Amino acid sequence: MALTKVIGAGLGKVASSDLDGAVTINESSADVDFRVESNGNANMLFVDGGNDRVGIGTSSPAFMIQVDNPVALSGSGNDYYLAVGNTSSNSRRAVALGVDGVFGNAVIAGYNTFSPGLGDLIIDGLQIKNRTNGTDRIKIASNGDISFYEDTGTTPKMFWDSSAESLGIGTSSPASALHIDAADSATGGFRMKNTAGESVELYYASSSADADFIINRTGSGAADIGLKHTGDVYFTSGNVGIGTSSPQSKLDIITSSTGGLNIEDGTVKHSLAGANITVYQGSENTNVRTLGIDAQQFIVRTGVPQGTSTSERMRIDSSGNVGIGTSSPSTLLMVEPSARTTNFSASDYTTYADILVKNPTDDSTCATGIAFITDATTYTNGASGIACVSGSGDSESSLAFITRPLNAVAAERMRITSAGNVGIGTTLPQVPLNVAGVSGTAVLRLSDSTSTSTTDAAPYMEFYRGIGDALLGRIGYLSTANKHLYLYNDQAGNITLGTSGTERMKIDSSGNVILPNDASDFTFNTNSLHIGAGADIKIGHTSNNNGILSDNGMPFTIFTDVFRVNSADNSENLFGADKNSSFFAKFDNSTKIKTVSNGIEVTGGVYLGGTGSANLLDDYEEGTWTPTVDSGTIIVASGSARYIKIGNLVTCYARISNFSDSTGGTSLKIKTLPFTINTLNTDANVGNAWGNAMGNEPCMFFFSQTNDTKVVGYYGASGDAAYNQVIHSDFTSATNMIIKLTYMTA
Numbered sequence: 001m002a003l004t005k006v007i008g009a010g011l012g013k014v015a016s017s018d019l020d021g022a023v024t025i026n027e028s029s030a031d032v033d034f035r036v037e038s039n040g041n042a043n044m045l046f047v048d049g050g051n052d053r054v055g056i057g058t059s060s061p062a063f064m065i066q067v068d069n070p071v072a073l074s075g076s077g078n079d080y081y082l083a084v085g086n087t088s089s090n091s092r093r094a095v096a097l098g099v100d101g102v103f104g105n106a107v108i109a110g111y112n113t114f115s116p117g118l119g120d121l122i123i124d125g126l127q128i129k130n131r132t133n134g135t136d137r138i139k140i141a142s143n144g145d146i147s148f149y150e151d152t153g154t155t156p157k158m159f160w161d162s163s164a165e166s167l168g169i170g171t172s173s174p175a176s177a178l179h180i181d182a183a184d185s186a187t188g189g190f191r192m193k194n195t196a197g198e199s200v201e202l203y204y205a206s207s208s209a210d211a212d213f214i215i216n217r218t219g220s221g222a223a224d225i226g227l228k229h230t231g232d233v234y235f236t237s238g239n240v241g242i243g244t245s246s247p248q249s250k251l252d253i254i255t256s257s258t259g260g261l262n263i264e265d266g267t268v269k270h271s272l273a274g275a276n277i278t279v280y281q282g283s284e285n286t287n288v289r290t291l292g293i294d295a296q297q298f299i300v301r302t303g304v305p306q307g308t309s310t311s312e313r314m315r316i317d318s319s320g321n322v323g324i325g326t327s328s329p330s331t332l333l334m335v336e337p338s339a340r341t342t343n344f345s346a347s348d349y350t351t352y353a354d355i356l357v358k359n360p361t362d363d364s365t366c367a368t369g370i371a372f373i374t375d376a377t378t379y380t381n382g383a384s385g386i387a388c389v390s391g392s393g394d395s396e397s398s399l400a401f402i403t404r405p406l407n408a409v410a411a412e413r414m415r416i417t418s419a420g421n422v423g424i425g426t427t428l429p430q431v432p433l434n435v436a437g438v439s440g441t442a443v444l445r446l447s448d449s450t451s452t453s454t455t456d457a458a459p460y461m462e463f464y465r466g467i468g469d470a471l472l473g474r475i476g477y478l479s480t481a482n483k484h485l486y487l488y489n490d491q492a493g494n495i496t497l498g499t500s501g502t503e504r505m506k507i508d509s510s511g512n513v514i515l516p517n518d519a520s521d522f523t524f525n526t527n528s529l530h531i532g533a534g535a536d537i538k539i540g541h542t543s544n545n546n547g548i549l550s551d552n553g554m555p556f557t558i559f560t561d562v563f564r565v566n567s568a569d570n571s572e573n574l575f576g577a578d579k580n581s582s583f584f585a586k587f588d589n590s591t592k593i594k595t596v597s598n599g600i601e602v603t604g605g606v607y608l609g610g611t612g613s614a615n616l617l618d619d620y621e622e623g624t625w626t627p628t629v630d631s632g633t634i635i636v637a638s639g640s641a642r643y644i645k646i647g648n649l650v651t652c653y654a655r656i657s658n659f660s661d662s663t664g665g666t667s668l669k670i671k672t673l674p675f676t677i678n679t680l681n682t683d684a685n686v687g688n689a690w691g692n693a694m695g696n697e698p699c700m701f702f703f704s705q706t707n708d709t710k711v712v713g714y715y716g717a718s719g720d721a722a723y724n725q726v727i728h729s730d731f732t733s734a735t736n737m738i739i740k741l742t743y744m745t746a
Contacts (some may be wrong), residue, residue, distance in 0.1 A: 035059065129153070147172065186216060249603075255611075357388070364392045381409035391418050400427070446476060460486070524574070623647040625674040627654045627739075630710075631728050632661030643674045648744050650675050657736040661728040668726040670702065672712040675745035684743075686711055691737030696728025704743055711741060 030051040038044035046055040056059030065153035126140040134604035135153025140146050144162030149155065155302035159172040170188075171183030182188050189203025200482050201216040205226075215225040224236040241247030243254035296318040302311055308659050315323045323329030326336035337354045345351045373379075387400045396418045406411040413425045423429030425443070437443035446459040458577040460476020475487045489495050489509075495504040539632030574584040582595035592603050605618025622644050627636060638657035644651050650672065677686070687702045694700060695715065702711040713726035 019283045019506070023054045033059075060553075101377070108554045184211070186214075189214075297377040324734030359390065362390060362395075364390055366390050369400075378583075379715075383410055389415075393418070589600055617647050619645065619647055623674065625652060625654075626672055627656060628671045629659070629661075629728075630669040630671065631664050633658060645675065645745070648678065648745055648746075650741075652741040652743050653739070655736075655738045658733065659728060659731045659735050662731040662733060662735070664728040667729050668713040668730075669705075669710045669727060670713070670739065670741070673709040673741070673743075676709050677711075680742040681744040686743040687739060689713065689739040691735065692736055693732045693735040695726060700726055702739075702741060711743075 033049050034047040036045035037042055041057060043055060043057060046059045046061065047053075048055065048059075048061055051061075052061065053061040054065050055068070056066070056618045058066055058555045064328075078099045108153045126138070127136065128138040129136055130153065133153075136147075136149045138146070138148055139156075144160075146160040148158040148164075150157045154196065157170060157174050159168040159174065161168065161174055162165075164174065166174035166177050166179060167183070168179045168537035170181055173179075180190055184204050184207040186201045187201050189201050191199050191201045192201035199218045201214070201218065202215055203216070205212045210229040212229075213219040213227040215227075217224075225234070226234045235250075239247035239250055239252060241252045241254075244252055292653065298316040299312055299315040302313050312327060313324070315327055315329065317323070317329060321329035321331060322333045325336045326334055335354050340351070349356070355367050357370065359366060365386040367389045369385055371383035371385035375382055382404050384403045385401075387402065389400050391397055398418050399416045401414040402410050403413050412427060413424065415427050415429065416617050417423070417429060421429035421432055421434060423436070425432055429665055435443045446461065448457050448459040458477040458480045460474055460478050462474050463472040464470065465472055471490045473490050474486065476486065477484070478486045478488075487495060492509045494506045494508050496503055498504045504515075509515060531610050565576060572589050575583070577583045583593075584595075585593040588665070590603075594601050605616045607615045607617050608617055623642070625641050625643050627641055628634070634656045634709065635658040637657070640653060640655040642653050650673075682704050684704055685701050685706045688699060689702070690699045692698065700713050700715040702713050704711050714723045715726055
């Protein structure tokens with residue numbers, strides 16, 4: 001090196017010479033400062049010899065090396081950097097050390113082109129140690145792993161595994177993206193804190209293997225969420241919201257038109273419309289249970305979760321009605337089973353039961369059932385109901401029916417035992433129907449109407465053998481036309497009356513009233529007939545074997561072969577019975593009624609409703625007749641053509657068919673009536689006919705011919721008020737009719 005001029009006045013002179021060693025300035029006085037000027041800067045380089053400091057751009061360095069006002073490499077005039085590397089304007093690649101002119105921050109950055117910080121800072125391995133004891137603080141390995149050490153510098157407490165892209169806290173072998181070891185308390189776990197001092201902590205409650213994992217919210221809203229080693233999750237306070245940030249209950253789920261809460265043990269991809277809770281069993285498309293809310297209705301579905309193809313099982317509608325098997329319940333509980341195709345069997349409840357209430361204890365006298373209460377207040381003794389009461393045998397049970405009376409506790413009213421006996425007022429019926437009442441009160445009432453009116457009431461009971469096989473008997477009011485009580489034996493047997501288990505009287509099948517031999521008395525009332533000793537009317541025997549019946553001396557004589565009742569003056573027989581004749585009744589010594597071999601003979605007729613000629617019935621006759629027609633022939637059903645004549649009134653019956661003339665235009669006329677029609681009964685409707693293949697109408701009526709023995713058939717014409725005669729062409733070979741004619745004869 002050659003020096004060709006004086007460096008500074010008063011500092012000595014350095015002559016031009018070749019330097020083969022070092023240059024020493026101020027050797028005689030080491031604490032003397034040294035500086036190098038530049039164009040415009042007197043302290044471009046300044047050496048503070050007294051303080052052992054070097055200043056660049058400053059004459060008062062406060063540090064061993066201090067650079068003031070470095071070149072503004074960014075060109076902004078605010079940021080000043082000291083660049084190490086290639087900083088040429090065409091291709092700048094360097095490390096920039098400097099100060100941020102805006103915020104005063106120290107900067108170390110890669111330098112690229114004109115902007116510091118846009119390049120890369122490349123450090124191939126970095127280790128930061130404590131300068132006093134040499135312990136490790138931070139270590140960056142050449143493979144990218146980064147270790148942060150605790151205060152002793154022996155164990156890394158935070159480790160970045162660059163190859164696994166995992167961060168470990170408390171471990172140098174992170175097994176996941178973020179791995180925290182030794183989080184056995186709130187101080188050893190994970191905490192996030194906001195500026196208000198509220199924080200969330202994640203940690204284990206202890207170092208125990210079965211310790212709970214805690215998510216803790218500290219501050220004003222302190223609460224814990226715990227996850228047990230068993231898989232249980234608990235919340236110490238607050239509500240859980242899904243789909244909402246303001247849950248109003250312990251679990252509040254707000255969903256869109258699809259989705260809800262799915263609980264599954266397989267992979268399921270389907271959701272039902274509305275807010276639902278769905279429970280799945282097995283993999284996708286296997287058994288599913290869904291609870292959902294749709295249009296303010298709570299719905300339970302089961303089946304395979306293919307969209308809405310699951311089957312609805314139960315619904316609670318917006319009115320609170322519950323439907324099982326129906327989506328439109330009309331009452332509080334409506335059960336509508338699917339169509340049942342199996343026949344009913346009492347021995348198999350699956351053929352009829354839609355509701356099953358079961359008492360599994362099977363203890364004798366215990367019960368299960370259903371109760372009904374009509375009071376706003378519930379009392380255990382205030383219900384009516386039906387109970388199934390256990391018996392002592394295998395599955396044995398009875399049905400008990402309970403009602404709650406006014407001002408008294410509920411009581412059993414009827415029971416059907418396991419044997420099928422029905423007890424009313426008793427729990428131990430001994431027969432199919434056993435009615436037990438209060439003494440002095442009726443235990444059975446029959447009525448033909450629920451009305452309080454007694455008009456036309458005619459209730460009665462029937463007795464049958466089997467199910468409608470044969471009518472055995474009847475008792476009750478059989479007709480509304482009178483007020484009589486009837487007792488009928490509808491079989492060929494007796495009606496028997498008795499007392500103390502002994503027969504006292506019977507009416508046999510022929511209508512005979514029979515008294516047993518030991519009957520001592522027969523009384524209608526206190527003023528009527530008595531049979532027996534001491535009565536006003538007596539039957540006895542005289543020495544000549546004549547029976548004498550008398551009342552206050554009135555003649556009434558019974559002989560062994562003759563019975564007669566005479567007039568009061570004993571001048572004539574009024575009625576009686578002769579040994580070899582018949583029963584007779586006389587008026588003015590003239591016999592008016594008597595029995596003959598083939599019936600009863602009435603002389604002079606019978607007056608009904610009066611004694612005038614219009615009230616006289618003096619003829620009765622029955623017989624057969626042979627109906628014919630004007631054209632062709634007919635067949636009369638055997639035994640069908642009969643007539644009854646009462647006085648002048650004739651009624652004829654017949655069934656006719658097989659009209660030989662079914663094409664002619666002749667009017668239908670039924671001829672050969674048994675009696676001639678009275679002239680007063682001509683041109684009148686005298687009968688009707690019903691049958692099939694009878695022309696335009698299935699029925700017709702007959703008009704009488706004047707003073708004749710035939711009638712003409714007519715039928716109503718459809719569409720107008722006229723009537724048409726029936727002609728033979730209206731018939732076919734299949735015509736079959738039943739006729740009834742009623743008319744007055746001469």
